[in-house]
Amino acid sequence: MNAIDPAIHIAAANIKLQNVSKTYGKLNIIPSLDVEFRAGEFTVVLGPSGCGKSTLMQMIAGLERVSGGKIVIGDREVQDLEPKERGCAMVFQNYALYPHMTVFDNIAYSLKIAGLTKAERQARVEVVAKMLGLTDYLARKPGQLSGGQRQRVAIGRAIVREPAVLLFDEPLSNLDAQLRHDTRVELAELHKRIGATTVFVTHDQVEAMTLADRILILNKGEVEQYATPKEIYHQPASVFVARFIGSPPMNILSVSGDGTALRLADGQAVVDSHLIGDFHLGVRPEDIVVRNSGSQPGLRTQVRYREDLGSHSIIAADLAGETLRIATPFGADAPDFNVLSFSFPLDRLRLFDTKTGKAIPGALKEKT
Amino acid sequence: MNYFDYIADPHRQCAIVAHRGIWSSAPENSLLSIRRAIEAGYNVVEIDVRRTADGQFVLLHDDTLERTAGVNNQPERMTLAELTSLPLRDRDGGPLNAFTDETLPSLRDVFELTRDRIFIHLDIKHRHVIPEVLAFARQMGVEKQVDFWADLKSEDDLAWIRANITSHDVPFIARTHLEHEDWRKQVKLALELKPLICEASFRDLSQVEAIQDRFHEAGITLWVNTLDSVASPGFTDSAALEDPDAIWGRLLKAGFSAIQTDEMAALRSYLKTLHPRAAIKARSGI
Secondary structure, eight states, rough: OTSSSSSSSOOOOOOOEEEEEEETTEEEEEEEEEEETTTTOOEEOOOTTTHHHHHHHHHHHHOOOSEEEEEEETEOOOSSSSSTTTEEEESSOOOOOOOTSHHHHHHHHHHTTOOOHHHHHHHHHHHHHHHOGGGGGTTSSSSOOOOOHHHHHHHHHHHOOOOOEEEETTTTSSSHHHHHHHHHHHHHHHHHHHHHHEEEESHHHHHHHOOSSSEEEEEETTEEEEEHHHHHHHHSSSHHOOOOOOOOTTTEEEEEESSEEETTTOOOOOEEEOOOOEEEEEGGGGGGGSSTTTTTSSSSEEEEEEOOSSSEEEEOOOOOOTEEEEEEEEOOOOOOOSEEEEEGGGGGEEEEEEEEEETTTTTSSOOO | OOHHHHHTTTTTOOOEEEETTTOSSSSSSSSHHHHHHHHTOOOHHHHEEETTTOOOOEEOOOOSSSHHEEEEEEEEGHHHHHHHHHHESSSTOSOOOOOOOEEOBBBBHHHHHTTTEEEEEEHHHHHHHHHHHHHHHHHHTTTTTEEEEEESSSHHHHHHHHHTGGGOOEEEEEEEETTTTTTHHHHHHHHHOOOEEEEEEEHHHHHHHHHHHHHTTTOOOEEOOOOTTOTTTOOHHHHHHHIIIIIIHHHTTTTTEEEEEEEEEHHHHHHHSHHHHHHHHHHTTT
């Protein structure tokens, strides 16, 4: 890698976590994690507050020690190395730029510390500034920039060192909705251009779905699912994932199998099946097929209310004592909505074990 | 950002106070350690302040520069320019920690970095310097984002604090020693002054439980320090790492709602395990 080459060169490295744990005495934040973030991929770590996602990030960056296990970046074991020796750059929600320095100096600061000459620093900062649309702002101080521009400076500061790994810890949380959207698009483009292995922590499912090559969903420090956004959405590995993703999320209904069908608490048969016992049945609101005529066979429900959202409508209905949410095209012609008739397409249903909450793939494939 | 509003907010969780910044992989009292505390999202960062020979302010804990900068001299005898060019040793210094690219920071650079991002707990090493730092903070427009801190053991202390600190309408933390023989007098003085915050150390946690209602009624927030070297008996960071519930959990129940620690990440992880309302309820003594 030539430091004065006017392009940003990143040799993306994979990150392997092997039996990584984090405990504080009796407090077990991450029991034992085995996962690989692939070289050059954009991985989003998603989970609720307290799931261990930020702790995981801090351990990769070296700001927190692991309690056990190994972290391997590329071919180097890094868990005992100092943060600056790990080849990671991190961007935070609270990006603390140095306010008394210009944008140029903020971005160039780490290069100065790394001992690059003035000419080298100039060349690199110019490339990064161009990439991030900051060329006209290099002489300004952070106080003279908008929130989005400041966040771009923080990103510039991270990528100028050409890190093999880029870590983002909820970097968009402080931005307003429009800016979040714009910055999200910019981040996706940036990742395509520089190709660094990127790990992005968030609790925002929209960020996860739109940015990720692969999503790691954490719950209480354990992996609930690690898969592409499409798989996560359509084949959730657990009730937890099913309820965490989607707006509104997947409907989860309690059903019992009597050997001929899976039935709701009120006795209505949802789907033919040879299964026996209690299960959770998942169906996405948009997969439910509403029938215009009540004369056809199918499930029936009492409608509670309907929300028109412009692009689509959400109908909330009572179904055997549970709330069912159905997404239909906006303004779709539906009967008077007192009683609604609908069906669940078999290939869109997901069955879960009631005790473990884990999906039982293939259970609904064979009809009796 | 306003320290008064933050502390008074009935819905806030226990404040996490980062002692000398995050110095596990950066020099203590450095811009980098403070930047990391901001980035990690902690509420308050504690720094140590001293006055230079030319009347400016720098960050340094010890009486001399030996431990953190390898220079056998006192900061009060050197100029700002001399001091801010000194490189700092990593972490808590000493011969085993290498020198870094971080230099001793001026208080001006720290205020610039922290403004509107994090509150500052100012440990000003000499009390007579407090009025000067207060004036400087006001000049920089951050006087309501920092706290001033002093012992409150006598009527003289009370008069001095009133004249020099609280009359300027800036956040103040009274240092109250319940482990001292005259602890009743110190409690009486605190209730008379009604500071924003009272940092209490104790011989026995029941002493705090006994006063917490009166402090709560007086609108005084209780702050505790679990740093190993200065913690109240048994209530140390090390013990909290082993059993957070037995240390931080009991402190929360006794009415503390700000904890100064070197183990911020552990404290935050522990607070996340609590029901969001638990810490708040514990604080108000419900």
